[in-house]
Every structure is written in structure tokens, then in C-alpha cells.
Amino acid sequence: MAGLIAVTYFLISLFFNLFLFVLWLRLILRYFHVSSLHPVHQGINKLTDPLLVPIERLIGTDKLPAKQRYDWVCFGLLIVVEIIKFIVLGLLLYKTLMPISYILLFSAADFIVQPCNLLFYMILIRVVMSWVNPAWQHPVNDIIKMVTDPLLDLGRRLVPDISGFDFSPFIVLIILKVITLFMSASMPLRLI
Numbered sequence: 001m002a003g004l005i006a007v008t009y010f011l012i013s014l015f016f017n018l019f020l021f022v023l024w025l026r027l028i029l030r031y032f033h034v035s036s037l038h039p040v041h042q043g044i045n046k047l048t049d050p051l052l053v054p055i056e057r058l059i060g061t062d063k064l065p066a067k068q069r070y071d072w073v074c075f076g077l078l079i080v081v082e083i084i085k086f087i088v089l090g091l092l093l094y095k096t097l098m099p100i101s102y103i104l105l106f107s108a109a110d111f112i113v114q115p116c117n118l119l120f121y122m123i124l125i126r127v128v129m130s131w132v133n134p135a136w137q138h139p140v141n142d143i144i145k146m147v148t149d150p151l152l153d154l155g156r157r158l159v160p161d162i163s164g165f166d167f168s169p170f171i172v173l174i175i176l177k178v179i180t181l182f183m184s185a186s187m188p189l190r191l192i
Helices: 002-031 039-059 072-094 100-132 139-158 168-185
Strands: none
Touching (some): 002 072, 002 139, 039 139, 100 168
């Protein structure tokens, strides 16, 4: 029975994490003003619009100009999905509803862990592709470069190039992983 619970936990956690990654990507694309004609932006919108467009119509934010507004509806949905994730995981693992303080604590911690993981994987993809195919031309490359450049510039200020090698991605990856591990280890239960 424990094996079935572990597999169910993995699948539910995977579903929620992938959905949260897509919502975070939508927020990032809006923050960096990526064109709505960009293929990645179109793909993310196709995945998230079935949930977000009805909510935007209900609230009335669909009439605001796209350039002049933040994606508050996506941000709100992100918070709601985080809370639902930990309610479901708590019910699955502990067979009871966790206290609301735990649910909010886990949601707040995961709200920090999710973007750190997303940035970690973006930088890792960028590093691997720079070794495998330095002239990588793909629409995803534009977004990865746009999102990770500010962090890597900060890493370059901390550790300059050494003999032509740029160690800033490794410094940033270590910092992101330390933040993630600290947040996960600080929780009273192992749900993140």
C-alpha cells in the first residue's frame, strides 16, 4: 500500500508542479514583455487560456490593454493552485486536512521554491546547450537568455571570467539550489 501512495504522491505532485511551471512561465513572459506572436508565448497561452480567460471575463480585466496591466489573474490562480496542491497532498499522505497555517506555510515556501527551480532548469539548459551546440537557434533560447541574463550578470560580478571560462552559471545554480534546499528542509513536514 505504501508503494501505491508513493506513486500517487509522485503523479499528483508532478501534475501540480508542471501546471505551476506553466503559470510561472506565463508570468515571466508577461514580465519580460515577450511578443504574443512568439511561439513559446502562444503555446503557454494555449495551455493556460482555458482557465484564465473565463476568470478574466468574470472579473473584467479582459478589457484592459495588455501592455498596461500585470497578469494578476494568473498570479491569483497561481496562489489558488498552490493551496489546492497542499490540501490534496496532505489528504493523500496524512488522510486528514492539514491545519490552514501549514497549508499557507507550504504554499508560501513553494512560492519561493518553484521559481528557483524554474530558473535552475533554465540555466542548466542554457549551460548544456552552450557546450553541445553553441550556435543553438531556437525560440526557447531567446526566452531562456532573456530570463537568465540578469542572474548570470550578477554571478559575473561575483566571479569574473577565469582564463576565458565563465563560472557564473555554476555560482547561480549553487545559490538557487541552496535556497531550494533551505526552504524544503525548514518545513515541518516533507511535502515540498
